[in-house]
Amino acid sequence: MNKIWLYIMLLSSLVIIYTNPSQALPTMIQxxxxxxxxxxxxCAVYAIWLxxxxxxxxxxxxxxxxxxxxxxxxxxxxxxDEEAIKLISISLSANFLGLGNASTPYGIKAMERLDxxxxxxxxxxxxxxxxxxxxxxxxxxxxxGLRASAGSASSADIVxxxxxxxxxxxxxxxxxxxxxxKRRKKK
Amino acid sequence: MYSAFKKVPVYNAFVKGAKGAFPLVFDIFPYLxxxxxxxxxxxxxxxxxxxxxxxxxxxxxxxxPNEISELVLLRPFTGSGSIxxxxxxxxxxxxxxxxxxxxxxxxxxSETVFYVATVYFxxxxxxxxxxxxxxALIASLVSSIVSCLLCKVM
Numbered sequence: 155m156n157k158i159w160l161y162i163m164l165l166s167s168l169v170i171i172y173t174n175p176s177q178a179l180p181t182m183i184q185x186x187x188x189x190x191x192x193x194x195x196x197c198a199v200y201a202i203w204l205x206x207x208x209x210x211x212x213x214x215x216x217x218x219x220x221x222x223x224x225x226x227x228x229x230x231x232x233x234x235d236e237e238a239i240k241l242i243s244i245s246l247s248a249n250f251l252g253l254g255n256a257s258t259p260y261g262i263k264a265m266e267r268l269d270x271x272x273x274x275x276x277x278x279x280x281x282x283x284x285x286x287x288x289x290x291x292x293x294x295x296x297x298x299g300l301r302a303s304a305g306s307a308s309s310a311d312i313v314x315x316x317x318x319x320x321x322x323x324x325x326x327x328x329x330x331x332x333x334x335x336k337r338r339k340k341k
Numbered sequence: 342m343y344s345a346f347k348k349v350p351v352y353n354a355f356v357k358g359a360k361g362a363f364p365l366v367f368d369i370f371p372y373l374x375x376x377x378x379x380x381x382x383x384x385x386x387x388x389x390x391x392x393x394x395x396x397x398x399x400x401x402x403x404x405x406p407n408e409i410s411e412l413v414l415l416r417p418f419t420g421s422g423s424i425x426x427x428x429x430x431x432x433x434x435x436x437x438x439x440x441x442x443x444x445x446x447x448x449x450x451s452e453t454v455f456y457v458a459t460v461y462f463x464x465x466x467x468x469x470x471x472x473x474x475x476x477a478l479i480a481s482l483v484s485s486i487v488s489c490l491l492c493k494v495m
Contacts, residue, residue, distance in 0.1 A: 169387060182382060184381065186377070205355035207358050209354045269464075275473060279462075280472065286452065307437055315446045315491035
């Protein structure tokens with residue numbers, strides 16, 4: 155991450171100084187301002203979902219959900235931490251429904267839980283990252299809405315291709331993670 | 342409803358959970374600023390259009406039309422940016438064209454990988470992502486290729 159960030163910033167800065175230096179600072183400030191706005195919006199969304207999580211937690215519903223998913227999650231993530239399994243299950247099920255923003259706070263909590271404080275990434279964390287970055291989508295609600303408002307005659311006809319392609323890409327990601335994870339272990 | 346049935350103090354629980362939202366956003370804020378700064382400067386400097394010129398022939402070989410290679414490239418970095426781009430595509434080519442359907446599938450089947458990477462790991466002690474990022478990027482490229490292919494067939 156450090157390297158990528160450095161290269162992007164460095165190269166872009168060089169180019170922008172060469173092409174139009176007057177734009178550099180306003181752009182950066184604009185981006186930062188956008189970010190503050192985004193954070194407030196996120197804060198609103200997260201408050202609702204984290205609140206709901208706590209209710210789920212206390213009613214024992216999340217434990218049930220986790221039980222439902224746990225054989226599957228256990229195998230995929232190779233972890234036995236019940237708390238983590240619970241959070242992963244909730245995060246993934248929110249992802250399936252196209253609620254990307256809802257799954258993020260749960261994902262962050264799961265990552266925190268999986269962290270072993272050694273500063274090194276471990277296998278379940280990678281698996282969670284890969285799974286959440288190419289989530290299987292049953293209903294891409296946002297995009298269907300956008301399409302309908304752009305005057306599409308049949309805004310839902312992208313559901314099936316989207317579902318199929320996300321299943322394929324996710325299994326591809328999981329497969330790669332599995333293979334590489336196994337190799338690393340041997341070393 | 343289920344909670345009320347189980348006699349859980351629903352209101353208290355909600356408040357307790359929602360309390361965590363501000364610290365959480367507080368923690369991820371610096372990471373978000375960093376990534377958004379990089380993205381915006383990358384776009385405004387014209388480097389991104391250069392990159393698009395370079396990769397679009399490669400993408401064309403993989404079956405991704407030129408018109409949406411910008412979308413494929415931008416997608417891992419910014420969610421709102423790619424949605425704006427999707428709207429442009431709608432206006433330009435019509436919402437029911439092959440290009441638009443492709444674009445929809447690509448957006449639907451992928452995530453903003455870099456955003457996920459920064460935000461998810463913001464609370465952990467992890468310094469290096471090792472092979473997580475490449476795999477996520479490869480998987481999202483695969484989803485783009487498959488989307489284009491499926492839209493052609495279906």
